[in-house]
Amino acid sequence: MLPVRIGHGGMATAYDGFHPRLDVEVPVVVIFPGLDGGGGGFEGVQRFFREAQLAAVLRSNHLVRV
Numbered sequence: 001m002l003p004v005r006i007g008h009g010g011m012a013t014a015y016d017g018f019h020p021r022l023d024v025e026v027p028v029v030v031i032f033p034g035l036d037g038g039g040g041g042f043e044g045v046q047r048f049f050r051e052a053q054l055a056a057v058l059r060s061n062h063l064v065r066v
Helices: 044-057
Strands: 005-008 010-020 024-032
Touching: 005 044
Parallel strands: none
Antiparallel strands: 005 010, 010 024
16 A cells, blocks of 8 residues: 655655554655755754754644644
């Protein structure tokens, strides 16, 4: 079975996933290659994690928990 894409943005694509140990459906986020800007740095990856940290404090039935 192929994963179902549930969203995408400027940095990543999200797919439906399943966590077998927790027995729950989860989103799987795949970060686009080249987020480092091609310079070997991690600026794009750091931005991704900053946004994840900010999103982690939000609670809504319309948002995926981080």
